[in-house]
Amino acid sequence: MIPFQTSDPESSTCHSERSEESLFNRCVLALVLCAVSAVSARAQHVAPLLPRLLAEPPQTISPDWCKNLPRPEYKSLERVLPNEPWFEIYKVAPGVFAIYEPHQAEEVISYLIVGTKQALLFDTGMGIADIQKVVRQLTSRPVVVLNSHTHNDHVGGNSLFPFIFGMDTAFTRANAKGSRDDAQEELAPGMLCGDLPKGFNPKTYATKPWHVSLYVHDGFKISLGHAHDIEIIATPGHTPDSIALLDRANGLLFTGDTYYPGPIWLFRPETDLDAYVASVKKLAALAPQIKVVLGAHNVPVADPSILQKLVTAIEDVRAGKVPAKPLEGGKASYTANGITFLLRAQPQGVK
Numbered sequence: 482m483i484p485f486q487t488s489d490p491e492s493s494t495c496h497s498e499r500s501e502e503s504l505f506n507r508c509v510l511a512l513v514l515c516a517v518s519a520v521s522a523r524a525q526h527v528a529p530l531l532p533r534l535l536a537e538p539p540q541t542i543s544p545d546w547c548k549n550l551p552r553p554e555y556k557s558l559e560r561v562l563p564n565e566p567w568f569e570i571y572k573v574a575p576g577v578f579a580i581y582e583p584h585q586a587e588e589v590i591s592y593l594i595v596g597t598k599q600a601l602l603f604d605t606g607m608g609i610a611d612i613q614k615v616v617r618q619l620t621s622r623p624v625v626v627l628n629s630h631t632h633n634d635h636v637g638g639n640s641l642f643p644f645i646f647g648m649d650t651a652f653t654r655a656n657a658k659g660s661r662d663d664a665q666e667e668l669a670p671g672m673l674c675g676d677l678p679k680g681f682n683p684k685t686y687a688t689k690p691w692h693v694s695l696y697v698h699d700g701f702k703i704s705l706g707h708a709h710d711i712e713i714i715a716t717p718g719h720t721p722d723s724i725a726l727l728d729r730a731n732g733l734l735f736t737g738d739t740y741y742p743g744p745i746w747l748f749r750p751e752t753d754l755d756a757y758v759a760s761v762k763k764l765a766a767l768a769p770q771i772k773v774v775l776g777a778h779n780v781p782v783a784d785p786s787i788l789q790k791l792v793t794a795i796e797d798v799r800a801g802k803v804p805a806k807p808l809e810g811g812k813a814s815y816t817a818n819g820i821t822f823l824l825r826a827q828p829q830g831v832k
Contacts, residue, residue: 596705
């Protein structure tokens with residue numbers, strides 16, 4: 482029996498997708514090894530200009546993106562557990578902790594939301610260090626995991642937890658099988674800033690499989706105790722299983738990869754631009770209820786006004802009002818309203 486309370490009468494127990502590269506592509510990948518000494522392009526969640534390579538990273542060279550750290554926005558936040566070597570943990574609201582991984586170029590942020598009876602962990606990060614150990618230092622309450630989506634940089638620690646909620650999509654089920662190749666790409670040259678955690682073996686690093694304890698859906702609510710519900714808002718687009726979380730009582734909106742301060746990835750095969758536009762409009766409609774927007778990369782807090790700016794920006798891009806900046810690897814960047822999107826060079830639905 483799952484010891485987590487929900488407010489959804491439709492809840493029921495039930496039982497994530499990366500295609501492997503062909504052998505040819507792997508050979509080509511090896512040939513460009515010498516050309517990618519500056520593959521720090523994924524830093525700050527920026528699309529790589531060349532394919533990332535599967536290689537053990539040198540720990541003596543700091544890539545260029547490290548120069549921007551620490552980000553100045555963190556100075557105004559309350560840091561806790563300051564002796565953690567891999568994670569930086571910040572209290573961003575009462576009972577809400579941002580668990581930030583600044584030593585890897587994704588700069589991914591997971592969130593622990595602690596209630597009076599139980600806690601919710603929104604994403605589990607890279608899986609490079611033990612996020613469960615950090616969570617146990619922050620709360621003794623039962624913890625359920627829920628992912629903003631199931632790209633590898635958000636599910637790396639899933640296997641450490643016994644109770645995981647997941648969206649009922651084929652993409653989620655495929656990614657729940659785990660992946661070695663996707664994880665290894667995160668250790669490519671230029672992807673790390675500083676040393677890996679003690680005891681970590683980069684050669685065996687992989688996203689381990691995990692089991693979904695309960696499949697959930699749009700509108701599903703998780704009760705953390707004393708009328709404190711967290712509501713799931715389906716936001717497909719970035720991936721088919723992307724979600725946001727709404728804490729109405731406290732005016733908090735956790736947006737995952739639908740919005741974060743940095744170039745937003747919309748170029749992968751699983752991305753659906755039509756669905757993304759519909760999702761950001763749905764979130765923008767919530768802005769009057771929101772005090773803080775919390776994204777999944779780079780910086781954990783943003784003003785709710787960003788939501789309408791996001792809608793205007795992506796609509797301008799799709800209307801052909803924003804010039805494309807061509808990038809290598811069949812991608813292009815579009816910047817409007819101070820927001821940058823990374824799309825395929827000739828994306829469908831852009832005039």
